[in-house]
Amino acid sequence: MNIKKAVITAAARGERLYPVADTVQKAMLPMVDIDGINKPIIQIIAEEAFSSGVEEITIICAPGDEGRYIESFQALHSTLLKAYKNSEWAQLQANNIKNLLDRLSFTVQEESLGYGHAVYQARQFVNNEPFLLLLGDYLYVSDIREKRCAQQLIELAGREDCSVSAVNPTIEHLIGKYGTLTGRSLLAYNDVYQIEKIIEKPSVSQAELELQTPGLRAGYYLCFFGMHVFKPSLFDLLNESIESKKQGEITLLTPVLEQFAKTDKYLALEMKGNRFDTSKKLGLMEAQIALSLAGNLKEEVLSTIIQLLAEAGKRNVL
Numbered sequence: 001m002n003i004k005k006a007v008i009t010a011a012a013r014g015e016r017l018y019p020v021a022d023t024v025q026k027a028m029l030p031m032v033d034i035d036g037i038n039k040p041i042i043q044i045i046a047e048e049a050f051s052s053g054v055e056e057i058t059i060i061c062a063p064g065d066e067g068r069y070i071e072s073f074q075a076l077h078s079t080l081l082k083a084y085k086n087s088e089w090a091q092l093q094a095n096n097i098k099n100l101l102d103r104l105s106f107t108v109q110e111e112s113l114g115y116g117h118a119v120y121q122a123r124q125f126v127n128n129e130p131f132l133l134l135l136g137d138y139l140y141v142s143d144i145r146e147k148r149c150a151q152q153l154i155e156l157a158g159r160e161d162c163s164v165s166a167v168n169p170t171i172e173h174l175i176g177k178y179g180t181l182t183g184r185s186l187l188a189y190n191d192v193y194q195i196e197k198i199i200e201k202p203s204v205s206q207a208e209l210e211l212q213t214p215g216l217r218a219g220y221y222l223c224f225f226g227m228h229v230f231k232p233s234l235f236d237l238l239n240e241s242i243e244s245k246k247q248g249e250i251t252l253l254t255p256v257l258e259q260f261a262k263t264d265k266y267l268a269l270e271m272k273g274n275r276f277d278t279s280k281k282l283g284l285m286e287a288q289i290a291l292s293l294a295g296n297l298k299e300e301v302l303s304t305i306i307q308l309l310a311e312a313g314k315r316n317v318l
Contacts (some may be wrong), residue, residue: 107122162267225275
């Protein structure tokens with residue numbers, strides 16, 4: 001199974017980042033990537049996909065946002081070539097942006113009717129092929145220097161010829177924020193599970209009764225990582241779910257995935273890496289520190305953090 005297409009969902013308005021996201025698309029906020037270059041968040045996510053073998057990407061966006069994305073990237077491309085025309089790094093980044101624009105399309109979610117509804121909008125783009133699904137809010141940092149998180153997922157999906165969702169063991173007081181699952185560990189792997197049950201944002205008591213996974217540390221559960229590879233058969237179930245709703249009702253993805261696990265071979269991969277939600281409070285700061293520590297600026301960032309902590313300690317003493 002070859003995964004050549006990726007879908008990035010970025011249609012939410014970013015209320016938690018108000019007021020900045022009211023004037024600047026949150027996915028276009030700048031971050032310093034592991035290569036030390038400032039880039040929009042959506043470019044970092046897209047390059048994760050490209051580096052893992054993906055050839056085409058569509059961004060699920062809100063009405064009117066497609067033009068703003070294109071205009072912003074074209075302006076970045078022009079500025080890099082004009083303001084830094086004698087710089088090798090600027091030429092390289094301009095080439096990267098052109099490559100992104102050449103391989104990028106946009107799919108509009110006309111109404112904000114839930115994450116499942118947003119994913120369904122990519123059906124025509126996917127065109128009956130397997131695809132990588134990424135969240136426009138999340139940045140992913142791999143623990144394996146030479147293998148990105150998306151590559152880990154794509155390799156397993158190709159090897160097993162099935163849909164795979166990335167998961168992270170998550171302490172119980174945080175599971176109410178994520179889709180949470182349990183499954184049977186596969187003998188051929190140390191970190192792969194056959195998914196058996198999924199619950200969207202369960203309570204701790206519900207998880208204790210229904211989502212315990214043998215082999216995990218006490219108090220930890222398998223939660224979605226925000227990265228999936230799906231076979232196109234997912235769209236049939238999404239269509240059924242959307243058709244069953246009354247007008248204006250929300251379609252979530254997690255309940256559809258629970259049904260999907262009953263009808264298709266569907267695995268979970270315990271990801272060697274971490275995901276960072278840039279839309280939550282302090283999420284941008286956490287993601288930036290993680291990217292910096294994983295990249296070329298590690299020593300500089302560590303030195304800065306130590307200095308800031310030392311200065312804060314002095315103020316507390318005074």
